[in-house]
Each structure stands twice: as structure tokens, then as C-alpha cells.
Amino acid sequence: MEFLSLAEAIAAHVEDGQTVALEGFTHLIPFAAGHEIIRQGRRNLHLVRMTPDLVYDQLIGMGCAARLTFSWGGNPGVGSLHRLRDAVERGWPSPLALTEFTHAEMAGAYQAGASGLTCALLRHHTATDLETVPGAPVKMLRCPFTGVPLAAVPALTPDVTLLHAQQVDVAGNVLLRGIVGAAKEAAMAARCVVVTVEERVDTLNADLNAMVLPAAVIAAVSIVPGGAYPSYAQGYYPRDNGFYLAWDQIARDRASFTAWMERHVLGVRDHATHLRRLGVAA
């Protein structure tokens, strides 16, 4: 584990063409890291994330992605991710190949990757068209003990998993509090883990069963206050639901999206400047 600036961490650990997972289920979404990937102009990424959310709408719309693996691709409580739709429906700015799971399957796929297994096993949900799509990732088999039908989901093993968390201690151990989604599984499945955090503290003061990622499994930590905005960091700032609602208009149209990204992501040097320009931080 080393402490790096976010720009250094992305430069050192995220390369063109890699399989990259930015996890965090509505909470602790690593927006600052996503923006830095956009600023550094990564291309041909295979993006992996259960709920692509605004962060992948931005990466896809800025032409960073060639493939998306996901389980639910909307703007939660609002509607469509317009950039994701434009890429799938009209190939703008470039075509986007999809691998599609259900939430339970994708969570299982991360767990399998985190456990060194080649696949996860789930009870088979009732037949749907999901298993008939071209390249459908799930295969059926029977339990060798009972004969019940099971679904085998191939393991996910990202090259890099990027997370946001509340705190890191001086030794580089990271604490996540609140809704954790599949963050731990996505991290343990990855070859390389990069974490942004709200703050560095002397000791974590974590409960005995708290979710702590030990420094030994982490490649780099960057201190990025507000790094999950417009999602949130429990105990630091709430989700900016107003921004999620506003994004629907910003992203609906290619020109307004591009202008927003140029002004607020490409046109700023770091996340603190991004937050100040949006008027969220003083």
C-alpha cells in the first residue's frame, strides 16, 4: 500500500483496455476516481459495476468504455441513463458491448472471484429471456447431491477495483461504514485495489466486526474529501438527490452533456476544484 495523489494512483494502476470495477451501491461511489480516469483519457475499458449510475454514464459518454458488465443500468428513482442508452441504441460516441446479470448473479460472480472460484452457484430463478440473449453468461447445471437445477455464474476478476471509503489509518487500513453493496467482494476479486477516502486518521476506532480492508490487499490510497459526490459518504455528506434529478436533463442531449463534462471534469484539475465550481464546497 502506498499513499498517492489520485492523479498518480490512476496513472500508475489503470491502463487502456483493462477490466475495471468502480463499486459502491448507491453509497460510496468513487466519482472522483471516475473523473480522473476521464481526465487521463483512458480508452477501451471493460467497465464492471452492478449499477452503472451517473459515474458510468459519464465514462461511457466520454468514450472510455468498450464493454459494460452490469445488472441494473438506470438513474435510481429518476429514469434512464441517457449516455448509456445512446451508446447501446445508437453507438455514440462508440458502440458498447453488454454483459448482463441479475443483481444476485453479479453479487455471486464477485464473491466467486473473491474466493478464487471459477464460478458461483445460485438457485435457478424461473426461466426468462435473460438466458437466451447472445453471449448470456449464465449456464445451467444440476446439484450433484440433490439434482435440483442450479445456475452457474462465471467469476468476475477485475484487473482493478476502485472504491471510495470513509477513512484510512496511518498504516493504510481502510474502513467502510453504511451500505457496503458488493464493495468488499469486488475488491477481494481484483488483482489491484485502489481506494479514495474522505480522511486519514491515526486509528480507525472500528467496531470488532466492522468492514475494514487491510492495507495488505490495497495497492494505493488517495485522500479525496467529497470523492463520492454526488453519491454520498455516510457520516460526511448526504446523497445529492437534486443533482441526480438534474442529471436527467444534462445527459439527455449530447451537446449539453459534453459541455457539462468539459466545464466540470476536463476543465478542472482535481475533485476539490470540481466541487467548488459546482458550488457544493466553499
Add this chain to the structure above:
Amino acid sequence: MSAPPFSPDEIMTVTAARQLRNGAVCFVGIGLPSAACNLARLTHAPDLVLIYESGTVGTRPLVLPLSIGDGELAETATCIVPLPEVFAHYLQRGRVDVGFLGAAQIDRFGNLNSTVIGDYSQPRVRLPGAGGAPEIATYAREVLVIMKQAPRSFVERLDFRTSCGYLGGRGERAASGCPGAGPKAVISDFGVLRPHPETQELELAALYPGVSVAAARAATGWPLKVAAHLETVPAPEPEVLGVLRDLNSRTERAHAAPIHITLPLAP
């Protein structure tokens, strides 16, 4: 006729809330299902156990969340479990009584599409996708569907089957080994559809006050049958409507509040 003293969203929410018995374990979706579950919890069903798929269990939010994982849900939860657990330990293990679903399309057997309109590989509209719906549809003991009724959403044939209702009806679902009972009711902005006991085809079982059978039929893309005993849904009780409106206005204020992040001073 004068306009009723409640909106379509309000009577849908109240009708959905009435379906929930106190103490039931509900797997809650965002939007109207979340409003309905919390309305039930704040009125006749104080011991309802709400599970949101973000992993918050036993949640008692003061305001409705916009997303499935707002901080409000975490702060008011009995516990927060990792995502793989909420699907494995609660849903797949059979610990959920009622699941809520919505979709872009529903057919006469309650099968749902939330994946694409048009061809999968060349979609006219790419929808968000499955999320937790296939597992909710399979494992919840019963399912409530909440959807606005229109010919383009209540369709003769789905463009894509994302999650199952009664498949082709007449027991096909149970014969496939599916553990949950399937959609018990579809709550629309016209009334309530329920499956026929034998064919399992959705029939118009109840209408909201002032709504006609002809209007409900015109909003349905298949020849909608009417149940033998068509009921009228009672108008929302004024006190229940008051609780719902308070909840919605608290929520609106909370979502409009500006966010301030305090950054450390630059070194």
C-alpha cells in the same frame, strides 16, 4: 363529474398499502412501492419489516428515499448487510413475504419486461435491465405489481421476458418449480387486476371510484376480462391521505435541500 379529491398516484399508493398485513417482511422497490410500504408502516402495519435491496433490513425512514440506498435507509435500519447476503440470506433463502415489482411491460399472465423495447441486440429503447426483479419474482412468497395502465405497457406480447409471473398460466409457474406464488395483484391507475384462480390470466377485479370498465379495457393491450364480482376500491380515508401527503412533502423538502461539503484547507 368533478375530479376526485386524490391523485392517481395517491390512490395507487393507498391501494398497495392496504394489501400489506402487519408483520410481513417486504422487499421494497423504489418509487410507489416504497411510498406504499412506508404508508402502511405509518398507519395500519407498524411492524412491517422493510428490506431494501441495498442491504438495509428493518428500515424505518422518516422521508422516502430517491434511490434504493439513500443514507436515510441506512441510519434507520435494524442492520445493514452486504449485497450478496440480502439476495442469498433473505430472498433466495425464502425469508421474504411480499416483493414489489414494476416494469415497462406486463402481459396478461403477469410476466414482466424491464430489459428492452424492440430486439435485444438492436433495441429501440434500452431499459435499465433486471436488477433484483427475476429473483424477487421467483422467491418472494407473493408479488405485488404496481404499474400505470396503458396499451403500450399492458401488452399482448412482451418484447422481452425479464421476470416471470404465471408464465403461460394454468399452473405452468408452479410446475416449473418456482417457490413463490406469483403476482397476487396488479395495482394500476385504473384499479386492481388479479389472476383468475384457474387460468391465472389477470382480470379486472376492482375499479377506483368513478372509473369505468370501458376505460380500463381501452388502456389494456389485450382483451381484458372482468372478474365475476367486480368491486369498487374504497376512496382513500382522509387520515391515511393526510399521512401520505405529510410523508411526500417531508420527502420533497429533504430532496431539495442543498448539499455542502466541507473541504480541508489547502496546505
